[in-house]
Amino acid sequence: MRYEEIEPRAIFRNFYEINQIPRCSGHEKAVSDHIKNWAIALGLSVKQDHVHNLIIRKPGTLGYEQSAPIILQGHLDMVCDKTPDSTHCFDKDPISLIVEGDRVKADRTTLGADNGIAVAIAMAFLETREIPHPPLEVLLTTNEETGMDGARAVQRKDLTGNTLINLDGEKEGVFLVGCSGGVRVDVRRAITREEASGQFYRLSVGGLKGGHSGADIHLERGNANRILASVLCSIKKSVPFRLIDFTGGSKTNAIPRDAKALIVFDPALLETVQRVLDKSFKEIKNEFRTSDPGLWVSGEPVTPQQTAWSVEETDGFLRVMTALPNGLLHRSADIPGLTETSCNLGVVSTEEAAVTCHASVRSSVTSRKSKVVDQFLAIGALSDSQIITHSDYPPWEYRPQSRIRDIFVESYTFLYGKDPIITAIHAGLETGLFTETLGELDMISIGPNLYNAHSPDESVSISSVARTWELLKEVLRRLK
Numbered sequence: 001m002r003y004e005e006i007e008p009r010a011i012f013r014n015f016y017e018i019n020q021i022p023r024c025s026g027h028e029k030a031v032s033d034h035i036k037n038w039a040i041a042l043g044l045s046v047k048q049d050h051v052h053n054l055i056i057r058k059p060g061t062l063g064y065e066q067s068a069p070i071i072l073q074g075h076l077d078m079v080c081d082k083t084p085d086s087t088h089c090f091d092k093d094p095i096s097l098i099v100e101g102d103r104v105k106a107d108r109t110t111l112g113a114d115n116g117i118a119v120a121i122a123m124a125f126l127e128t129r130e131i132p133h134p135p136l137e138v139l140l141t142t143n144e145e146t147g148m149d150g151a152r153a154v155q156r157k158d159l160t161g162n163t164l165i166n167l168d169g170e171k172e173g174v175f176l177v178g179c180s181g182g183v184r185v186d187v188r189r190a191i192t193r194e195e196a197s198g199q200f201y202r203l204s205v206g207g208l209k210g211g212h213s214g215a216d217i218h219l220e221r222g223n224a225n226r227i228l229a230s231v232l233c234s235i236k237k238s239v240p241f242r243l244i245d246f247t248g249g250s251k252t253n254a255i256p257r258d259a260k261a262l263i264v265f266d267p268a269l270l271e272t273v274q275r276v277l278d279k280s281f282k283e284i285k286n287e288f289r290t291s292d293p294g295l296w297v298s299g300e301p302v303t304p305q306q307t308a309w310s311v312e313e314t315d316g317f318l319r320v321m322t323a324l325p326n327g328l329l330h331r332s333a334d335i336p337g338l339t340e341t342s343c344n345l346g347v348v349s350t351e352e353a354a355v356t357c358h359a360s361v362r363s364s365v366t367s368r369k370s371k372v373v374d375q376f377l378a379i380g381a382l383s384d385s386q387i388i389t390h391s392d393y394p395p396w397e398y399r400p401q402s403r404i405r406d407i408f409v410e411s412y413t414f415l416y417g418k419d420p421i422i423t424a425i426h427a428g429l430e431t432g433l434f435t436e437t438l439g440e441l442d443m444i445s446i447g448p449n450l451y452n453a454h455s456p457d458e459s460v461s462i463s464s465v466a467r468t469w470e471l472l473k474e475v476l477r478r479l480k
């Protein structure tokens with residue numbers, strides 16, 4: 001099946017069109033301009049702000065002209081990640097759409113269904129002349145994935161609606177009514193380089209599943225940065241070495257799937273290093289045999305380098321990487337099975353004079369989030385590391401009375417004869433920021449079945465998109 005034949009055709013046509021335009025987080029101008037011009041051609045009112053957010057207005061259909069406006073919201077950007085063997089260039093190449101059965105996926109890259117499917121659904125409502133609906137205000141934000149800067153820039157004066165439907169959910173029939181807050185934490189350590197000689201050796205970790213640092217963190221999959229640091233610590237017990245480079249992960253909000261380190265040591269100890277590496281790999285392979293059966297660790301001699309970190313800086317960095325919080329930290333006492341607090345050591349990058357670990361902290365309890373930050377600050381003070389916090393955003397708290405939630409539940413039960421799941425999510429949604437920037441709103445978040453978001457294995461269910469489309473049409477019909 002070709003994408004042009006997929007139903008609902010309007011949605012997948014729009015999805016294909018926006019996937020022809022590179023739209024990594026922070027680089028949404030081109031796709032924003034494209035949709036702005038598209039909406040103007042339809043005769044719709046459009047506002048594009050300084051960060052390329054879009055607000056597109058469409059009047060209510062016959063009989064709905066005086067109904068209260070409804071805000072449909074999604075984000076334009078996507079996480080850009082690919083497999084090591086992919087030659088895709090996110091700066092210029094379109095995202096391929098591959099249809100396999102009921103799924104649409106990409107070719108060894110993220111698909112961008114998070115949140116391109118939401119954009120495509122909103123565009124389908126804007127262009128239709130056949131579906132009854134109240135006045136619509138489509139809000140498409142930018143840079144959601146790396147700081148929610150678009151949501152921060154939205155101003156209340158530009159919107160009249162008091163009910164918002166966020167389309168960033170990832171499970172059909174699961175209605176989100178709350179989300180975690182979060183903050184980014186950077187741990188930066190200065191390094192000085194000294195002349196190096198000896199056996200130069202590269203260690204690599206890969207084959208991990210990765211995934212979304214919020215929605216998948218409860219699966220307790222392996223973190224490549226933490227695993228590589230653990231391997232290095234095992235070697236350090238038997239063989240003195242100095243680090244030259246440590247690099248891992250690609251996005252702070254994605255569980256890192258691979259990492260690499262370059263070390264130097266006494267050439268006479270090469271056999272010992274390889275023996276310790278083999279033993280360490282067997283232990284780690286067993287530890288992650290269920291969550292990450294594809295995990296591999298390798299080591300190989302490489303071309304000599306000129307400089308390396310000092311022994312003290314190497315040891316200090318490995319102590320910090322061992323001490324930093326990572327993974328699922330607390331489960332919710334209120335909602336069974338929900339992760340309450342977590343931390344993801346998403347990216348480690350090495351520069352000439354510094355090494356930095358970039359972490360994402362999430363919690364639905366503000367005080368718990370603060371305590372994790374305090375833990376970072378304590379580790380920083382004890383290890384002479386600089387701690388930088390940024391991109392802080394609040395949680396979206398559960399609202400006991402919600403008209404939009406009630407209508408969604410009634411519509412879902414009417415269409416499918418069963419009750420939906422009402423829950424919260426351990427991930428940052430823009431709805432949390434909207435509670436601050438837009439004031440009191442009646443909100444809900446929904447979406448079709450989306451799998452492995454933020455990874456090259458990302459895919460979306462075709463039939464689930466179709467059912468989500470039918471649900472939204474029924475909800476808007478009832479909002480008269």
